[in-house]
Amino acid sequence: MSEQEVKNLEQMFQARIDNDEKIEPKDWMPEKYRKTHIRQISQHAHSEVVGMLPEGNWITRAPSLRRKVALLAKIQDEGGHGLYLYSAAETLGISRDELIAQLHSGEAKYSSIFNYPAVTWADMGTIGWLVDGAAIMNQVALMGTSYGPYSRAMVRICKEESFHQRQGYEILLTLCNGTPEQKAMAQDSINRWWWPSLMMFGPRDADSPNTEQSVKWKLKRKTNDELRQAFVDQTVPQANILGLTIPDPKLKWNEERKHYDFGEIDWEEFWQVVKGHGPCNKQRLSDRINAHEKGQWVRDAAMAYAEKQANKEEKQAI
C-alpha cells in the first residue's frame, strides 16, 4: 500500500470515529490503534483479575453470611469482567496465553491500587466505595469509546460496578453507625485508601503524553484531571453522610469554580508503585502466577472435554 493510500484510509477511519460509528474487529485500523487498544484493554483485564486478590483474602473472614455472599458475588463479577475484557483484547489478534504471559512476566501493567494491602474488614467497604467508585468514573466514559467490543463490554461492567460501590458503601455505613471502634476502623481505612484512589486516574494531564491521541480515538472522553475532579466532587458529600473525614487538609469547596479544591498527590509514591515497588506488588504477582498454575487442570479438563465433544460430532456427521 502506498503512503497516500494509508493516509486516505486513516482519514476515513478517523471520520468514522468522529461520526460516532463503532470500529469492529474486522475493520481496517491503523496499527497504532490496534496496539494501543491491546495494551489498554489487556491492562484493564489484568486489573480486574488481580483486583480479586485483596478482597479474596477476606471471604472467609466476612462478619456474616450475608456479607460473605455479597463479597463473593462481587469478586466473581470481577473475574467475569476480566473474561469479557480478555475476549475483547483477543479480537485484536492477540491470544489469551500471550496476554497472561505478559502479566506474569511483569511486562504488562495493571492498576496500582491493587498493590496496597487490605488489612481490616473496613477495607472491604472502602475498596467498594472508593476503588470501584473511581473505576466507574473511568468506565462510564469508556462506554462511548470507539472500539465496539470494548465499548459493549463496558455497558455490562458498569452495571455491576455500581452494585460493587453500593455494597462497599453500605458496609461503611453500618460500621459508621456502629460502635466507636467500628467507626474508627472505617476512618483508618479511608485514611489509607483515599490518596491511592485519587492516583487511580493516572498522572496529571500535563504529564500524560498520550492524552491527545486517546481523546481523538475516544479512548479517553475526559482527561485524567477532569475525571479526578469529578470523583472528588462526587465522593466528598458521601463521606459527609458517613461522618468520616477525608485525610486532606487542603480539601475545600471552591464557590467560584463550583468544584472542590484538593491537595497534591504524592507523585513520588505514585511512580514507585507503578515501577513495581509498592507494598504488595511482588505478592500479588506471585499469587496470580500460583493461581494460574493451580488452575491448569481445569483448563486441561475443559480442553479434553471440548475435544471429546468435537470427536462425537464428527462421528455423528459421518
Ligand SMILES: [Fe+2]
Ligand atoms: Fe470490575
Ligand SMILES: [Fe+2]
Ligand atoms: Fe468492581
